[in-house]
Amino acid sequence: MSKILPSYSLKVKNLQLIRSRRDILSNICLSVKSGEALILRGANGIGKTSLLMALAGYLHIEAGLIGWEKTKQDDDEKTAYEDMHFISHQYAIKENLSLTENLKFWADMNGGSKDDVFMALEKAGLGHGADFEALMLSQGQKKRLSLARLLVSKKPIWLLDEPTSALDSEGDKWVASLIDNHLDDGGLVIAATHLDLPMKKNKRIKTIILGQDK
């Protein structure tokens, strides 16, 4: 990428979350900054998705602190919440629109260009079917299309909920390379997963296992 991404840091202190009157997470502390990836691990139902949603600013925080901070000032006035993109387990795909139309919509919403759309479809391995309706896609292909949203969204912070679900091992590698490339560009990734991602093992990947300290 030509432009240097704005950099952010995140510090979470003693976070407590309550949803549906159930205490789902308590005393969570973590920190991550641009150029780093944070992998949230843990069994199903431990609250990975809720933590991601809290970091995205969707949830009411019962106690504690979530602090996003811009570490390098740049000319635009965006806050962290305007500079992130969240890929949930839902695909957010309209089946009656073609693959290109689907991605073009997200590009328009998030500041991508038309060229980005073609590139993203190529990279997701969906380039040959760009004009097909999304109706025709398999589950794995839908997941790839929803992840391709990241490539057309010019957002430095990625929040990914189970990015490899419904994907084969080839897909896992693709996701890992997406994250690696994003980190190379100075992005920030927080991903919840219950599988190991085949990423280049290095210092910039942090892992937190939820529900172990109890």
Next chain:
Amino acid sequence: MSMKPFNAILIRDIKLASRSFGDVLTLVLFFIMIGVIIPFAIGPNKMLLASIAPGIIWMAAFLSSLLAIDRFFRADFEDGSLLAMRHANISLSAIAFAKLIALWVITILPLIIATPILAMMLFMDFEILIRTILSLLAGTPALIAFGGIGAAITVSLKRGGLIAPVLILPISIPILIFGISSIKANAGIGVESAAMLFLIAISLLAMVFAPFAIALALRLDQE
């Protein structure tokens, strides 16, 4: 703020409605059928029908739009689109505003286009038809705005169905009152234009404030 995301929502929603045209057609059919069953209920008296035709058309439009409420945000909520839009380069209230405009185009505009068919069957004067269409144009944005609030509040309910119309109907009564009075009033001069002004005022205020209420409700839906 650039208009790109705003237009993208408008274009996408209208495109989606045109791809699944059956939904639009069903609503228009419902609208016409309501108008058509009234003569069966009260008899085919030409004079009587002509005199209550504006009321019938407003009722048909009112009921049709209530029927459509539940669909307003449901697809976007259930497939995760609303969640993914949360961090777009556009605020959630602006998204709600764009969606209200798109909803007006895909639910109300087809009904207004179909109005002459009903007018013909109910022996309406041409002048009254024009006034009815004008009053629908002035009042239906408020109907959509209120409907949007009802839809946003009930979108997380699996069985939303009937509840949103029941919530929205009472607060929509002023729209119906001013809507019909702006067409034909039998008391006093200037009543029609006063009603028309009230109607336009309600529509403008509703379209300005509803997006904030909708955005608030949609945020709460995802908590």
Next chain:
Amino acid sequence: MKKSSSATEQTLKKMNWFDKLAHPGQFLKWSKYLVLPLTIITILLFTIGLWFAFFNSPEDYQMGDTVRIMYVHVPNAWLSQFTYMAMAVSAIGTLVWRHPIADVSMKVAAPLGAAFTAIALFTGSLWGRPTWGTFWEWDGRMTATLILLFMYLGLIALWKSFDDQLRAAKLIAVLTLVGAVNIPIIKFSVDWWNTLHQSSSISPSGIAMPPSIYIPLFVMMFAFTFLFITLHIVGMRTEILRRKADALERKSLNQNEKRG
């Protein structure tokens, strides 16, 4: 969203005097001492008010004894609106301070409001029978009250449709406030519509009142208002206890799950 480029979101819990008083557990403690005095005041007010209303106020020269319906009708009509106001204030509490006590207050007020509104309508139509000659008249006040009843019933239906009462409270608060904004518009439009279509309907509440009528009326207004306050507090206590029982049940379920 905040405009500052370094956005630090702070949500640390503070406890001021209001939070302490309004904490559900604390509320249960101090409201316990209110129930009995409030009940006594309500009963006293009703005794005095009803005695005045039945034995110590004049008949109307036109309406005769039916004027006494007014002593029930007017307080209920007032409460039908007062309760909505209380609900709207609670709704602000729910949305702005996210306080559970506001949720509970809002939830308990809805059926009370519906009951007062229904009684106002019922007594209104009883009163209307000799005055208008029919039980129902599309009178501006009656029609607006009917619409208010629909709004209460809609809110009650919405409470029942949600499984998660915490989520419900916030969404219902939005609707309650939208309704509150619309009530004046509804009243205005209905009055406007009413004067448009019938120029000559006698509104029974538009009569000049001598002190012998308005003193008992005021006593009855206070009596019904205290009835509302008493029922509201008792209802809130019940709802809080019910929620506590729910929470305990859930807890024991979770523990069994962990053991098993």
